[in-house]
Amino acid sequence: MVLKTGGIIAMQMNIWIVIIIVAAVAGIILLSGKTPLRRKTREEYLRELAQFLEGQLSPLEGFENSFKILFQSAGRAFEFQDIEEKGFAGPGHKAFLRTKTDSHLTISFTEAARPTIRSNIVQASQIGEEEGSSLIIPRELKEFKIFTNNVKQANALFFDEKILDIFVNFKQLDPRGHSVVPFRVQDGWLSLEFFSGVEMQPSLFDLQHSVAKIEDYLKDFLFLAKAIEKKCQEFNP
Numbered sequence: 001m002v003l004k005t006g007g008i009i010a011m012q013m014n015i016w017i018v019i020i021i022v023a024a025v026a027g028i029i030l031l032s033g034k035t036p037l038r039r040k041t042r043e044e045y046l047r048e049l050a051q052f053l054e055g056q057l058s059p060l061e062g063f064e065n066s067f068k069i070l071f072q073s074a075g076r077a078f079e080f081q082d083i084e085e086k087g088f089a090g091p092g093h094k095a096f097l098r099t100k101t102d103s104h105l106t107i108s109f110t111e112a113a114r115p116t117i118r119s120n121i122v123q124a125s126q127i128g129e130e131e132g133s134s135l136i137i138p139r140e141l142k143e144f145k146i147f148t149n150n151v152k153q154a155n156a157l158f159f160d161e162k163i164l165d166i167f168v169n170f171k172q173l174d175p176r177g178h179s180v181v182p183f184r185v186q187d188g189w190l191s192l193e194f195f196s197g198v199e200m201q202p203s204l205f206d207l208q209h210s211v212a213k214i215e216d217y218l219k220d221f222l223f224l225a226k227a228i229e230k231k232c233q234e235f236n237p
Helices: 002-032 042-053 151-159 161-170 204-209 211-235
Strands: 056-059 067-073 076-087 090-100 107-111 144-148 183-186 189-194
Touching: 042 056, 042 067, 042 076, 042 204, 042 211, 076 211, 090 204, 090 211, 144 151, 151 161, 151 211, 161 183, 161 211, 189 211, 204 211
Parallel strands: none
Antiparallel strands: 056 067, 067 076, 076 090, 090 189, 107 144, 107 183, 183 189
């Protein structure tokens, strides 16, 4: 009986020792700030992103409590903007990856209020050698009303299947069910919006948790920027 009782006491002591060790390790992790349960602050993720991109973090002029990261990739200058927006539920944030192309092209996407005219909806593979004077919206983007300040350059971009695939692959629905494309071209500036929620891509929430995810978008973004410049040179040699 004594041996049995001693064995129980020894087992209990071993359990307590394990509990103490686990608690000590958890305390060390919490104090070091490396616990996965601890969410990064905005400042921490921006500093981490700037370090990953080997860029320079600074305040964004003209915006309150907003920041930019200037960096280089593949010989091109980029700018990442993190902008604070004030709302009824408190401040929110949105972000943009931007680069200036050697053009003055503007292309914007808005959801079409009504079906696009049938004669202006075609497959990219059905385009002939003759160019029209109006923007021809590919069938894959028929749910959008597209504005551009240069019809010929915009048509040339949409007729390129690889470029069209990029726009189509980023096409999605917002939480209200509206069709959106996160790309925007404004006076030659190419922008990719990072959405604040987790249900849309690219997601600022995902980027805050893993800054390396920005590489998933840089490749297509860089390709599109170069394509815009190439089409501009073709029409303005």
